[in-house]
Amino acid sequence: MTQELRVTNYPQVLTDRPTHYCPGCHHGTAHRLVAEALTDLGLVENTILVGSIGCSVFIYNYLSLDAIESPHGRAPAVATGIKRARPDKIVFTYQGDGDLASIGMAEIMHCANRGENITTIFVNNTVYGMTGGQMAPTTLVGQKTTTSPSGRSQEDTGSAIRMTEIIASLGGVAYAERVAVNTIKNIKKAQKAVRKAFEYQVKGLGFSFVEVLATCPTNWHMTPLAANKRIETEMIPYFPLGTYKDVLAKEEK
Amino acid sequence: MPSRVEFREDRCKGCLLCTEVCPTGIIQQSSRFNQKGYKVVEITAEMMSECKGCAFCAMMCPDFVINVFKSESEKGGAA
Numbered sequence: 001m002t003q004e005l006r007v008t009n010y011p012q013v014l015t016d017r018p019t020h021y022c023p024g025c026h027h028g029t030a031h032r033l034v035a036e037a038l039t040d041l042g043l044v045e046n047t048i049l050v051g052s053i054g055c056s057v058f059i060y061n062y063l064s065l066d067a068i069e070s071p072h073g074r075a076p077a078v079a080t081g082i083k084r085a086r087p088d089k090i091v092f093t094y095q096g097d098g099d100l101a102s103i104g105m106a107e108i109m110h111c112a113n114r115g116e117n118i119t120t121i122f123v124n125n126t127v128y129g130m131t132g133g134q135m136a137p138t139t140l141v142g143q144k145t146t147t148s149p150s151g152r153s154q155e156d157t158g159s160a161i162r163m164t165e166i167i168a169s170l171g172g173v174a175y176a177e178r179v180a181v182n183t184i185k186n187i188k189k190a191q192k193a194v195r196k197a198f199e200y201q202v203k204g205l206g207f208s209f210v211e212v213l214a215t216c217p218t219n220w221h222m223t224p225l226a227a228n229k230r231i232e233t234e235m236i237p238y239f240p241l242g243t244y245k246d247v248l249a250k251e252e253k
Numbered sequence: 254m255p256s257r258v259e260f261r262e263d264r265c266k267g268c269l270l271c272t273e274v275c276p277t278g279i280i281q282q283s284s285r286f287n288q289k290g291y292k293v294v295e296i297t298a299e300m301m302s303e304c305k306g307c308a309f310c311a312m313m314c315p316d317f318v319i320n321v322f323k324s325e326s327e328k329g330g331a332a
Contacts, residue, residue, distance in 0.1 A: 004323070023266035023268035
């Protein structure tokens with residue numbers, strides 16, 4: 001006699017609702033990583049989510065957590081307030097690159113520098129997704145967007161900002177890592193990184209930051225499969241994956 | 254009985270990311286459209302026996318479309 005076992009086990013905190021994301025968008029995968037980490041660590045009931053502006057603005061529809069929506073770029077400031085008022089709660093922000101690296105640059109830098117005990121999940125797809133594919137601070141040199149129709153020019157607009165490296169250089173940061181979700185191997189590493197970021201918050205070590213390299217097939221004008229390949233061929237060479245800061249790893253050495 | 258994969262076709266957006274990560278390459282685009290107008294993926298009945306139950310497709314799918322089932326014999330080993 002044989003018994004059938006279900007291999008896939010989607011966390012309950014992930015709501016049973018179709019997402020509004022375009023086909024092949026990595027936001028869904030990033031949502032699942034967060035949901036799995038919170039479920040594994042048993043934090044679901046105790047977590048407050050701070051949403052941001054961008055495609056991920058509706059994240060509160062997909063994760064059944066207590067959530068608050070913040071003004072554009074101000075998620076780290078809102079999260080700071082929540083964490084200071086309720087230090088017993090786990091607080092995290094979920095932001096895109098147009099939100100975090102552009103209008104929210106000041107908030108994220110000072111929040112990281114103060115070492116606020118929160119977690120930030122930063123989804124970097126090198127473009128403003130929701131507003132129609134404008135150039136973001138993280139847009140790669142030469143990449144065509146609606147506001148850089150002949151490709152981003154380094155002379156006029158500089159080159160893409162590497163956020164994880166900047167964040168890792170700040171004093172209050174406990175953990176900073178860049179991951180991708182384009183292959184199974186990278187997804188497994190990303191799972192560990194997101195989990196670690198929340199663990200560091202539970203331990204009260206300070207600010208934890210995970211950058212997820214993601215696709216935006218619609219605004220890159222690519223098929224989902226071609227966009228997934230672009231992560232490997234263009235993004236990872238410029239945005240190298242890996243751990244940029246880990247306070248516990250230093251102590252062990 | 255070998256492993257089995259179920260697709261929630263109404264949720265599939267036809268991005269085909271799952272087709273690339275399948276180590277046996279048995280997932281393919283069907284000729285069917287779902288209600289939203291996306292061409293959904295499928296594993297044909299003959300191909301299903303090659304499924305190893307690794308669930309890589311489910312891990313890759315950004316829309317939580319895929320459920321993987323593995324058969325287990327009474328001894329506890331995979332059948």
